[in-house]
Amino acid sequence: MKKYGVLNRLETISSAMFIPVIIIVWWWYGAKNGTLNTNLIAGPDELKKCFTDMWQDGSLQRYLLASTGRVLKGFAIGSSLGFIVGTLDGLLPPVRKLLAAVIGILRPIPPISLIPFLILWMGIGESSKLTIIAIGAFWAVLLNTIQGFQETDPKLLELAKAFGKSKIEILFRIILPSAIPSVFTGLRLGISHAWTAVVTAEMIAASSGVGYMIQIARELVRPDMLLLGIICIACIGLIIDLVMTLILKKIVYWRA
Amino acid sequence: MRTGEDKFRKRLKKAGVFAAVTALLVSSSLTVQAKEQDTAGEEKTTIHVAVQKSTYSPYLTKALGYFDDAFSTEGTTVELTEFSQGAPMVEAVNSGDIDVAFLGDVPTFAGLINGGEYTIIGKYSEDTAKALLVRKDADIKSFEDLKGHTYATAFGSNVQPLAEIYLEKGGLTDADVQYTNLSFGDINTSIVNGDIDAAVTNEPNISKILSTTDDVEVLATADGYKTFVGPIIAGNDFLKNYPETTSEFLSAIQKAADWSKENKEEAVEKIAGEAGLETTDVKTLFEQQDNNTYLTDEQIQGLQQGADDAYKYGLLKSEISVKDYIDTSYLEAAGITAE
Numbered sequence: 356m357k358k359y360g361v362l363n364r365l366e367t368i369s370s371a372m373f374i375p376v377i378i379i380v381w382w383w384y385g386a387k388n389g390t391l392n393t394n395l396i397a398g399p400d401e402l403k404k405c406f407t408d409m410w411q412d413g414s415l416q417r418y419l420l421a422s423t424g425r426v427l428k429g430f431a432i433g434s435s436l437g438f439i440v441g442t443l444d445g446l447l448p449p450v451r452k453l454l455a456a457v458i459g460i461l462r463p464i465p466p467i468s469l470i471p472f473l474i475l476w477m478g479i480g481e482s483s484k485l486t487i488i489a490i491g492a493f494w495a496v497l498l499n500t501i502q503g504f505q506e507t508d509p510k511l512l513e514l515a516k517a518f519g520k521s522k523i524e525i526l527f528r529i530i531l532p533s534a535i536p537s538v539f540t541g542l543r544l545g546i547s548h549a550w551t552a553v554v555t556a557e558m559i560a561a562s563s564g565v566g567y568m569i570q571i572a573r574e575l576v577r578p579d580m581l582l583l584g585i586i587c588i589a590c591i592g593l594i595i596d597l598v599m600t601l602i603l604k605k606i607v608y609w610r611a
Numbered sequence: 612m613r614t615g616e617d618k619f620r621k622r623l624k625k626a627g628v629f630a631a632v633t634a635l636l637v638s639s640s641l642t643v644q645a646k647e648q649d650t651a652g653e654e655k656t657t658i659h660v661a662v663q664k665s666t667y668s669p670y671l672t673k674a675l676g677y678f679d680d681a682f683s684t685e686g687t688t689v690e691l692t693e694f695s696q697g698a699p700m701v702e703a704v705n706s707g708d709i710d711v712a713f714l715g716d717v718p719t720f721a722g723l724i725n726g727g728e729y730t731i732i733g734k735y736s737e738d739t740a741k742a743l744l745v746r747k748d749a750d751i752k753s754f755e756d757l758k759g760h761t762y763a764t765a766f767g768s769n770v771q772p773l774a775e776i777y778l779e780k781g782g783l784t785d786a787d788v789q790y791t792n793l794s795f796g797d798i799n800t801s802i803v804n805g806d807i808d809a810a811v812t813n814e815p816n817i818s819k820i821l822s823t824t825d826d827v828e829v830l831a832t833a834d835g836y837k838t839f840v841g842p843i844i845a846g847n848d849f850l851k852n853y854p855e856t857t858s859e860f861l862s863a864i865q866k867a868a869d870w871s872k873e874n875k876e877e878a879v880e881k882i883a884g885e886a887g888l889e890t891t892d893v894k895t896l897f898e899q900q901d902n903n904t905y906l907t908d909e910q911i912q913g914l915q916q917g918a919d920d921a922y923k924y925g926l927l928k929s930e931i932s933v934k935d936y937i938d939t940s941y942l943e944a945a946g947i948t949a950e
Contacts, residue, residue, distance in 0.1 A: 356873060370624070394705040394726050474797055478806040522939070560791045560801070571792070574698045574767025576721035 363597060376572040397579035402586075405579035412419030414568075421563040422553045425481075429488025433545070434542055436489070441541075444497075445504025445534065447524075458497070466490050467555045479560035487559070491552030492545035499541025503534030539606060543599040550592050565591075626642060637822050655853050658682075658689045659709045661700040666713035666841065667893065668735040668902050672867035674881040681863040687856070694900045697796065698722075698767055704729050710849040711860065715769030718916040719842050728847045731937045733861055733947075736841035736898035737910055739833035740814040742769050743777050747826055749808035752796060754781025754831075760808035762788040765795050767926065768856075772917065773837050774811035775924040802827055815888060816894035822891060837920070840913045843904065845941075854941065861904050862945040868902045905942055907949045 385391030386398030393401065409415035443450045466487045477483040507530050515525045557566025565587050572580035662669050669691055672678055678689040692709065694700045697718030703709035705727055715734045722729070741926055745751040754777050764774040766850075774794050778784060793801060795816045801807045803824045812820075820827055833839065843861075850857055871878035883890040906914075915933045922930050942948070 392705065394722070396726065453633070471797075471800070474800055474806075477802065478804070479791065479793065479797070479801055480806075483657070560793050560797070562790060562792065567792070573702075573717075574696065574765075576698050576701050576718055576725055576767075577928070578725060606879055 362530070390500075393400055393578070395578060397582045401579040402582055405577075405583050407430025409580075409583070415583075415587075418563055418565050418568045419591070421558070421567075422565040425484060425556065425564065426488055426546070426549050426553050429485045429552070430492045430546050432485060433489030433492030433549060434496045434545050437493040437541065437545065438500050438538065441497045441538075442504065445501045446530070462498075466552055467558075470555070470559060474559060476586075483559050484556040484561065487556035488552045489551045491548040491555075494573050495544035496538070496541040499537045499544065500534065503537025503541070504530060506537060507533040535606070536603075539599075539603045543596065543603060544593055546599060547592060550588070550595055554588065622835075640786070655685075655687055655710075655849075655856055658711065658856065660689055660691050661694050661712035661714070662691050662705055663694055663696070663714065664886055664888060665702075665815060665896060666735055667886070667897060667900075668867060668904075669713060670885040671871060671878055672864050674885040675867050675870060677863040677866050680857075681859045682930045685856075689860070696765065696768060701727060701729075701749075704844060704846050707846060707848065709846070710853075711843065711845045711857075713841065713843055716840060716842060716914055717767060717769045717771065717885040717921050717926055719733060719844055720918045720921060720927055720933070721767070723936050724927055724929055724931055729844045730850060731842045731906075731914075731933070732845050732850070732857065732941050733843040733864075733904040733939070734840050734906050734936045735843050735864070735904065735908060736839070736842075736900045736902055737913070738814075738839055738896065739837070740817070740896045740899045741773055741811065741833040741837075741839065742817050742829045743774075743811050743831045744802060744817065744820060744827050745807060746802060746805060746807075747808045747828055748805070751809055751830060754778070754783070757781055757809055758783055758787045760788055761791055761806070763791040763798055763801065763807045764812065765798070766900040768795075768813075769839055769841075770811050770813055771839070771926060772920040772924055773833055776836050776920070777811065777831065781807060786839050799823075814899075815892035818892045818895045829857050837917075838913050840906075840910045840917065842914065850938070850941070854944070858945040859949060861942055865904045865945070865947050869902065871897075871902065890950040903947075903949075904935065904939045905947050905949045906939060911937060 382391065382396070383399050386393055386396075386400075391398070397405070406415070408556055409550040440454070444454050445451075469487065469490070470483075477486065511529050511533075512525065515529055520528070546568040553564065554566035554569060557564040558570055558610055561570075565584050569581055569584035569588075572578070660669055669689075673689065673691060682689065692703075694703075694714075697712075698721070700709065700714045701718050701722035704712050705722065711732075712729075719731065749815035750758060751760060752908040757778065758781070762774070762778075764771050775785075780789065791807060793807070793810070795812055798807070798810045798812050799816055799820055802810050802820060805826070805828070809830070817829070821829070843864075845857060873896070879890050879893050882888070882897065884892045886893070911934055914937075918927065918931050918933050921927045
């Protein structure tokens with residue numbers, strides 16, 4: 356049984372890696388034989404040199420730390436607000452009615468379009484950047500929290516009322532445990548969106564961060580630095596997602 | 612023993628992988644093919660030109676109808692596409708979407724160092740219409756006083772070397788100021804609102820800021836510090852396939868420049884109308900610039916100095932010999948030479 360478990364895992368990993376490996380081979384071969392326009396996408400040699408230079412002078416580590424710090428702060432703000440508003444919306448029908456139109460109107464607005472407005476309102480300091488990241492996290496947490504509360508099995512609620520349970524007991528013993536899986540899914544999506552939003556956030560007068568690195572790379576016509584920045588964002592986004600998935604499995608163990 | 616369902620799943624998986632790989636290979640070959648078709652030796656129906664708000668020559672040429680005069684018999688049109696900065700223009704030229712671009716020297720050199728496939732075929736401007744603006748309440752009276760203040764410019768633009776020169780004159784480095792990267796548009800908002808204390812920027816933004824508020828003043832212009840030569844670049848494929856079209860294009864631009872010398876006020880109005888600017892914003896830069904298309908030896912030296920400055924201040928990853936990327940033959944074929 357154990358043998359088949361290991362084989363299964365190997366098969367899963369190799370299936371997942373197949374397309375990325377094909378892409379990497381295509382990129383490497385294209386850069387070497389001139390098929391790929393290396394003015395637009397840096398080749399492996401240029402990428403390696405850029406990584407080595409930036410790692411040795413410490414700038415890559417500085418940028419990654421700066422962005423990670425911003426994402427964690429922005430995520431904490433956005434997810435907290437998303438959870439609070441989502442809980443109120445999920446539990447209280449009058450709040451749900453009040454917020455329905457507001458959510459519908461505000462949700463489609465892309466964070467990048469808010470940059471000029473945020474610069475006018477909040478200036479070019481950290482608050483405008485953290486606001487962009489918080490907005491990225493907020494919607495995912497809000498919507499999943501609302502859904503979590505609305506998915507509580509009505510039969511369980513009926514049963515609890517029939518057994519004379521108090522509202523507090525119903526909230527903490529039935530509604531919240533029922534909502535938690537959806538809330539954690541929202542948190543997982545929220546931190547991914549927050550990480551994606553960091554590139555937009557660092558367009559506001561940043562002097563460090565991976566988003567700043569990508570913007571500078573573009574402005575200085577450095578396709579090697581641009582590709583390195585994109586790869587960093589992708590890798591860290593993947594690590595964040597894996598960590599959140601593990602946490603989700605541990606905390607919401609009953610779903611396994 | 613495998614069930615029918617297992618066999619089906621396995622076949623489906625294999626089919627999915629095969630389809631993904633095929634799609635990838637087909638799409639990459641299509642990308643190469645599309646570029647080749649664009650450069651087939653047929654008539655050029657549209658000349659794609661990249662411009663910025665501050666590159667007045669193509670706007671004036673279009674407003675005067677000189678592009679139509681030059682190309683109407685061939686059925687060719689000239690399409691102007693506006694960009695906010697030079698780096699995306701370089702990307703567009705490299706990808707073949709843009710044939711000719713009017714941009715600053717720094718992004719031109721940065722693209723060439725990275726193997727950009729284009730050539731400098733002339734210039735659209737020589738001027739010193741850039742300046743260091745400071746807020747009056749920041750009490751900055753000299754370059755030394757910049758220390759500790761927020762100091763913004765558009766990183767990667769042709770203005771950034773001037774920002775570095777000002778710091779050097781004040782005995783300062785990037786670390787001595789709160790060095791901030793802002794687009795020209797965001798510099799306008801931020802310095803007016805007081806979010807930054809000082810900024811190095813260009814026309815027409817200088818005029819816009821000074822006309823919006825009395826809280827900002829000019830500490831220094833570029834006079835005596837740096838001369839800015841604005842190159843016209845063209846993609847090498849475009850030059851190879853359409854040399855006569857290139858010369859006719861430059862000839863139309865020069866014709867507009869010649870007309871503007873005798874009709875300055877009307878030129879300002881036409882540029883403002885075509886570019887969507889206020890005439891007051893256009894006037895300052897227009898009056899200061901040399902908008903002839905030919906390149907003198909001094910101007911070529913000015914471009915080289917620009918490249919050396921950009922390398923010195925870390926904007927370019929290597930040095931570049933600018934004259935190796937200049938080709939004035941298209942100007943000469945159009946009969947355009949320095950007076």
